[in-house]
Amino acid sequence: MYLKNIIGQDKIKNTIDEMCKKMYVSHCQLFIDRNGYGGLGLALYFCIQLIYGKNKLEELFANGYDIKKILQNPDLKFIYPIYSNKNKLSQDFIKEWLLFVEKNIYGSYGDWLKEIGDENKEGIIGVNEVENLQNQINLKSFYGGNKVILIWGLEKMNLSASNKILKLLEEPPKKTFFIMITEDSLKLLPTIYSRCESIHLKPIQDSCIKDYLVKNNIDNNNALGSIREINKRLNNDYFYEFESLIVELLRVSFSSNQKKENTLQLYDWINKVSLFGNEKIKDFFYFSIEFLRSAFFANFNLEKISSFKSYTNFRIKNLSPYINKNNLKKFVYLFETSQNYIEQNANKKMLLTEIALKTKKLLLLSKN
Numbered sequence: 001m002y003l004k005n006i007i008g009q010d011k012i013k014n015t016i017d018e019m020c021k022k023m024y025v026s027h028c029q030l031f032i033d034r035n036g037y038g039g040l041g042l043a044l045y046f047c048i049q050l051i052y053g054k055n056k057l058e059e060l061f062a063n064g065y066d067i068k069k070i071l072q073n074p075d076l077k078f079i080y081p082i083y084s085n086k087n088k089l090s091q092d093f094i095k096e097w098l099l100f101v102e103k104n105i106y107g108s109y110g111d112w113l114k115e116i117g118d119e120n121k122e123g124i125i126g127v128n129e130v131e132n133l134q135n136q137i138n139l140k141s142f143y144g145g146n147k148v149i150l151i152w153g154l155e156k157m158n159l160s161a162s163n164k165i166l167k168l169l170e171e172p173p174k175k176t177f178f179i180m181i182t183e184d185s186l187k188l189l190p191t192i193y194s195r196c197e198s199i200h201l202k203p204i205q206d207s208c209i210k211d212y213l214v215k216n217n218i219d220n221n222n223a224l225g226s227i228r229e230i231n232k233r234l235n236n237d238y239f240y241e242f243e244s245l246i247v248e249l250l251r252v253s254f255s256s257n258q259k260k261e262n263t264l265q266l267y268d269w270i271n272k273v274s275l276f277g278n279e280k281i282k283d284f285f286y287f288s289i290e291f292l293r294s295a296f297f298a299n300f301n302l303e304k305i306s307s308f309k310s311y312t313n314f315r316i317k318n319l320s321p322y323i324n325k326n327n328l329k330k331f332v333y334l335f336e337t338s339q340n341y342i343e344q345n346a347n348k349k350m351l352l353t354e355i356a357l358k359t360k361k362l363l364l365l366s367k368n
Helices: 010-022 039-052 054-062 067-071 090-103 109-115 127-137 159-170 190-195 206-215 227-234 236-258 260-273 278-298 316-322 328-343 348-365
Strands: 028-032 076-079 147-152 176-182 197-200
Touching: 010 039, 010 054, 028 039, 039 054, 039 067, 039 076, 039 147, 039 176, 054 067, 067 090, 076 090, 076 127, 090 109, 109 278, 127 147, 127 159, 159 190, 206 227, 236 260, 236 278, 236 316, 236 348, 260 348, 278 316, 278 328, 328 348
Parallel strands: 028 176, 028 197, 076 147, 147 176
Antiparallel strands: none
């Protein structure tokens, strides 16, 4: 059954079963999933339970129905980030969406955007999506039961869309449920958040992660309780590029502190990274934070608790003397705030220039 594809999170699975059995379900349910802990899979499971009921659902799976066929129900609507285009809606990418959720329920926004075109573009949920939903939501249920709207990436809604969806959440039609997923509840309108019953997903239990690794013949991997992180680490090309770039930044910054004329080399680095899309840059910043933390742990011979694995044969011990208590927190703050600026569509080259120049200064702090 589809539920077996969702690793761990047994308490939440049981809660969903109990809520649907007794129909003690809020009309607006919000899953808060910060790092691929299974929010999308659980939300989909919630949706199909509300549409079919558990007994009918088990019967469909027993008769050989796959998840793509089960999700193709006129009473189940999907909204998710797509490229900014007034003439396009989520429903225009339904084939790609069904294939995506079948194969990659732990995928990120970047993974999804790559499926529908160019990952270097930014995905949003525009006001036209909500206006289209407004035109459909008051229609009667096709099968006479519940109607369900799944919104993945709620924080990707622009302000106009957020204000319009709020009105629907305040006065939803009878037997209509909104099942929504966000990676960052702080980016939602407070009035939207207050309308929802929230479920915060925790990292997947270690025992479940180990079972998953064994079943898939994957070497032991500290993935911070996230199947998404495991899948990313298996993509060597993806992390090879990121590791090469952070090592290049550190090396050029270090050399420019020795010879000022080497500072110009930083602009080559800035130009390369600025070609990335917003989601890929955010992934690179996240990787950089973990990379620097791994170097810090190496100072205390704590590599075992670090998730670092080199894809370029880089020796993290060589970096560790330059990442210490004097600059680690400032490095983390630099990359975390830069992630927020990228989400606000900051100018990439200006932001990367600031990162490069501050990296030069922070490396000097390691001497103090």
